Amino acid sequence: MSSTRRLFLLNAGLIPAAAAALPGVASAEPVAQGFTRPDTDSPRFTVAVIPDTQYLYDRDRGDSAPLEASLRYIVDTAREHNTVFAAHLGDMTENGLRGEFTAISRTFRILDRFPYSVLAGNHDIDASKDDQRGPSPYLDEFGPHRLRHSPAFRGATRDGYNSYHVFRAAGKEWLVLAMDWRPSAGSIAWAREVMRKHPRSPVILTTHEFVHADGGDGKAVLSDFGQKLWNDLVKDNDQIFLALNGHYWPPGRTVLRNTAGNEVHAHITNYQDRYYGGSAMIRLYHFDLARGVIDVETFSPWLQDQRSLSALAQQETTRSGPGDCFTLEIDFAERFAGFDPIPAPKPRPVREIVIPGTVAYWRFDNRDTRDLSGNGNHLVAQDTPQWSTEHHRGQPGHGSVYLKDAYFRTVTGAPMNKATFHRGYTVEAFFKLPKDFGDANAWCALLSRLGSGADAGKTGDDPKEALASLALSGGRQLQWAVFPLNQNAISTNWGHELPSGKWWHVAVVNDGRTTTLYVDGSKLLRNPSTPAVGFPAIGDVWLLGASNYERKVGKSFYGWLGDVRVVDRPLAQRDFMLR
Incomplete structure (x- = not known):
């Protein structure tokens, strides 16, 4: 460790400038090895x-x-x-x-x-x-x-x-x-x-x-x-x-x-x-x-x-x-941002996001509540949402809406209100939860269909629950719950606990038979294998940023909501809005 002893020996001339190879220092001569090239992209x-x-x-x-x-x-x-x-x-x-x-x-x-x-x-x-x-x-x-x-x-x-x-x-x-x-x-x-x-x-x-x-x-x-x-x-x-x-x-x-x-x-x-x-x-x-x-x-x-x-x-x-x-x-x-900043992705044009089968596409970078798919599934604000420039880095639009007491509903007569999605669907949304999100915010929904299971003649589980709902538990676990056309009870997909204060992308994908939940492009575990085909349409509106129970609007979503897209077919992960 210390150089003291070393310097003493040098100054005293006790360490020669050169010496022959000494016995016992080396064992068998090693064999040179080749270089295994690494995965430089991992x-x-x-x-x-x-x-x-x-x-x-x-x-x-x-x-x-x-x-x-x-x-x-x-x-x-x-x-x-x-x-x-x-x-x-x-x-x-x-x-x-x-x-x-x-x-x-x-x-x-x-x-x-x-x-x-x-x-x-x-x-x-x-x-x-x-x-x-x-x-x-x-x-x-x-x-x-x-x-x-x-x-x-x-x-x-x-x-x-x-x-x-x-x-x-x-x-x-x-x-x-x-x-x-x-x-x-x-x-x-x-x-x-x-x-x-x-x-x-x-x-x-x-x-x-x-x-x-x-x-x-x-x-x-x-x-x-x-x-x-x-x-x-x-x-x-x-x-x-x-x-x-x-x-x-x-x-x-x-x-x-x-x-x-x-x-x-x-x-x-x-x-x-x-x-x-x-x-x-x-x-x-x-x-x-x-x-x-x-x-x-x-x-x-x-x-x-x-x-x-x-x-x-x-x-x-x-x-x-x-x-x-x-x-x-x-x-x-x-x-590394100070010397090697990662360029922020530019907003992607609407035409790239409105792919074949798109039923509705909403983005909030221009304070716009229109359905950008061109299908007329426009939104009407309930109370006063707060517009924000915050957004997921991989989101097409560079804006969001902060919801706490406000929410949106589709306009009366919107085509989406009558859709049953019996051949499959994909629902995508970007969202972020505040740091204080907790039990008081349990079961606030990103998206739900107004109307109860009882309205569609369903008698299993709790018929007062919404026909379809993408919501979060107090423990920040995503849940997709739906009364399918072919079941009398609720079919439920569960996510895992998500840290707050971070942007997420969620995708619900139904292939006309079973439904799979994805977070940030990764398939989650708790997806039911029992067939769940579409969901009933009773002509009522969809709620963006609010849940409903027994046909009554419940809690509005607490947090930031970014781009939302609904497609009438199952999408592969590579086709998600997430980039």
């Missing part, structure tokens, strides 16, 4: 992190087997984890001897042609100097000439101690800065220039020293040098969202706030103080942009592969503390 990918391995390459006291196992694991599971990159955090060796670097260089042949980065820690070089220190065994083995084998390598500083790498994942380019133990002012300027030339790339900063968690509570803080690096490079460069370092122990993490007001996650990762010099622990950062998280796990592939372990070794196979195994919640689109 929203899920993994970055592997390798912290300090110095005790495994320490004169004649080391053992390369643990690191060999870790590197082989990274390569062998690359397809399984969609691993796109591997980063070593420095202190590759204990003494920076040529023999030690010869040994670890041999081990790293496993990663040749795999995208990876390395950097020098204080034990790898003359730690009393910055990156203008000149030649070293580290540079001889892991300088830019070696990194050119990596498909992600893009360039290095002239001194060779700092490099940058670009990989593609989740449909975009990501950048890794691998910075020296003590980068010079020129190298800091170089890093800024690299980011300037890649202005839309999120950046992971890797360096040997940045934060430490010496307090023992897992809460990391900037070291003195880390504060300088923060001031000189990180805080004013919004692209850097994740900073990883080794050097110190125990592990810890913190969240810093940069000049733009955005979060920078900073993690110290080092296990050299643990059993067997850390047993070549690796940390996997599993990015999931669909869920908005990074799931982090830490373990030793070498220990996990052994058939028989001592009680001490068994404790080290997997690290499960809060600083080792955790989840970061990141709204990636929001976090």
Whole structure:
């Protein structure tokens, strides 16, 4: 960890500038592996992190087997984890001897042609100097000439101690800065220039020293040098969202706030103080942009592969503390919006939405209550709705109506009032619930058909219920309930609990026999298999934004209602309004 002992030995002349390969440092020579190309469009990918391995390459006291196992694991599971990159955090060796670097260089042949980065820690070089220190065994083995084998390598500083790498994942380019133990002012300027030339790339900063968690509570803080690096490079460069370092122990993490007001996650990762010099622990950062998280796990592939372990070794196979195994919640689109904004979709013209079979199409971006399908199923406002520019990102129209006490009904004589939909139908709607939506708002409906089951001669279940209703429970579960033509009782589809404060798309699809409920284009579970064909038409109006019971209008919908479309046939998911 500390450079004190290292500097003493250097100044005393006890560490030679070069040494022959030392016995016992390396085991069998690894076999170079090929690179399994990742799925660069998947929203899920993994970055592997390798912290300090110095005790495994320490004169004649080391053992390369643990690191060999870790590197082989990274390569062998690359397809399984969609691993796109591997980063070593420095202190590759204990003494920076040529023999030690010869040994670890041999081990790293496993990663040749795999995208990876390395950097020098204080034990790898003359730690009393910055990156203008000149030649070293580290540079001889892991300088830019070696990194050119990596498909992600893009360039290095002239001194060779700092490099940058670009990989593609989740449909975009990501950048890794691998910075020296003590980068010079020129190298800091170089890093800024690299980011300037890649202005839309999120950046992971890797360096040997940045934060430490010496307090023992897992809460990391900037070291003195880390504060300088923060001031000189990180805080004013919004692209850097994740900073990883080794050097110190125990592990810890913190969240810093940069000049733009955005979060920078900073993690110290080092296990050299643990059993067997850390047993070549690796940390996997599993990015999931669909869920908005990074799931982090830490373990030793070498220990996990052994058939028989001592009680001490068994404790080290997997690290499960809060600083080792955790989840970061990141709204990636929001976090990266300052330098890589996702263009908002433009409103789509009505002609694209009025597809064959469209019975009614209502959108509220122009305070319009007309049926835009051209079929005359116009709406009449009841009370005073509030118009809004809020809308679902994938919604055709860029507007909505906020309903609390107001609602709409179709005009008398609208063709839709008489439709039975016996050959199938699709009902779609965009909506958002307020944060305080709860039991008091239970069974408010997005859409319902005025009239009860009793009006249509239905006697099963509760005949006072509406003929058809798309409503929400107090627990924010969608429910499509209908008296079908071929049943005497209610047929019900159920959704799951939906978080409030978020826009959703719902689709109810009936193929002329059974009905399926979809949320955001995903099929839900609780869909009845009993045939439910159409629903009775007694000539009464439809209510948009209100429920009804025993023919009496009940609660109006509480929240925002966006585009609504009704089609007289089942639509495939690809044909939904959602984009």
